[in-house]
Amino acid sequence: MTTIAYLGLGTMGTGMVNNLVRAGFDVTVWNRTPERASAVSGVHVASTIAEAVPGADFVLYCLADDTAVRDVVFSPGGLLASVTPASVVVDMSTISAALSDEEAAAYAAKGVSFLDAPVFGSKDEAAAGGLWIVVGGPDDVFEKARPVFEVLSETIHHMGKNGAGVRMKLVGNLMVAVEIEVLGEALVLAKKAGLDPHKVLQVAAVTDFKTPIFAGVGERVVTGDYSPAFSLTLMRKDAGLIQGFADSLGIKAPSAGVVKANLDRAWAAGLGEEHASAFIKLMAEDAGISLAG
Numbered sequence: 001m002t003t004i005a006y007l008g009l010g011t012m013g014t015g016m017v018n019n020l021v022r023a024g025f026d027v028t029v030w031n032r033t034p035e036r037a038s039a040v041s042g043v044h045v046a047s048t049i050a051e052a053v054p055g056a057d058f059v060l061y062c063l064a065d066d067t068a069v070r071d072v073v074f075s076p077g078g079l080l081a082s083v084t085p086a087s088v089v090v091d092m093s094t095i096s097a098a099l100s101d102e103e104a105a106a107y108a109a110k111g112v113s114f115l116d117a118p119v120f121g122s123k124d125e126a127a128a129g130g131l132w133i134v135v136g137g138p139d140d141v142f143e144k145a146r147p148v149f150e151v152l153s154e155t156i157h158h159m160g161k162n163g164a165g166v167r168m169k170l171v172g173n174l175m176v177a178v179e180i181e182v183l184g185e186a187l188v189l190a191k192k193a194g195l196d197p198h199k200v201l202q203v204a205a206v207t208d209f210k211t212p213i214f215a216g217v218g219e220r221v222v223t224g225d226y227s228p229a230f231s232l233t234l235m236r237k238d239a240g241l242i243q244g245f246a247d248s249l250g251i252k253a254p255s256a257g258v259v260k261a262n263l264d265r266a267w268a269a270g271l272g273e274e275h276a277s278a279f280i281k282l283m284a285e286d287a288g289i290s291l292a293g
Helices: 013-022 034-038 066-074 097-109 123-128 139-152 164-192 197-204 212-223 232-248 254-268 276-286
Strands: 003-007 026-030 058-061 088-091 113-116 131-136 153-160
Touching: 003 013, 013 026, 013 123, 013 139, 058 139, 066 097, 088 097, 088 139, 097 113, 097 164, 097 232, 113 139, 113 164, 123 131, 131 139, 131 164, 139 153, 153 164, 164 197, 164 212, 164 232, 164 254, 164 276, 197 212, 212 276, 232 254, 232 276, 254 276
Parallel strands: 003 026, 003 058, 058 088, 088 113, 131 153
Antiparallel strands: 113 131
């Protein structure tokens, strides 16, 4: 039986682990807060990373940010100190390209196979096994990990060598962020012009500019549902990563700056734990309108 160590049970982790268990994998979990790990059924619970990792065929983690990944991987007693070449390590986090490259080099120095495999989708897709996974790493390691990815995903995309997955994730996140920004601007403009936002979304759902973002997030906005399937705090983090990535390549991404400014403002207003689209509420307030109802 294939053995998996899964480190960190945050927004995405519990759903992924449940799917791995249902598929018949032998899963050991570690979480900084032990109570969360103990609440997951059908797994072994380790009290430390060093206890979770030995003997695992695969080590997976999907953590919140660079700080969390650096702590889990590079701290004394962390993953890098515990893993051996018998394991394939898979980082499914959305982090900076620079940190992902640092991970790849560190694992290579120990002879450990590594894939960067961040995901599109949020908590609901993780629970349903419907994530979209973008992977960077050697062909043979990717194929070895494919049966694991298939349990977690709707589609899997091998983008190239190590680092290609996380770079694709940042490119995709720019597209998502700009779509949400445009959706907010359009709905505010429409409502201020006397149009019904519900009818605007009906048109957007059937025309050549339809997107799942317009449909799903649009419905949230016009019903006032900002429950956090994916939090504004995390999207704000991602926007910062996108800006840093563009800057590192000498590329201007002005739309990323616009979104980041709106996210910063909403975060400062206390909306960080609401849905990522909650900054649209402030756009509507600036126009003296409400989009809900």
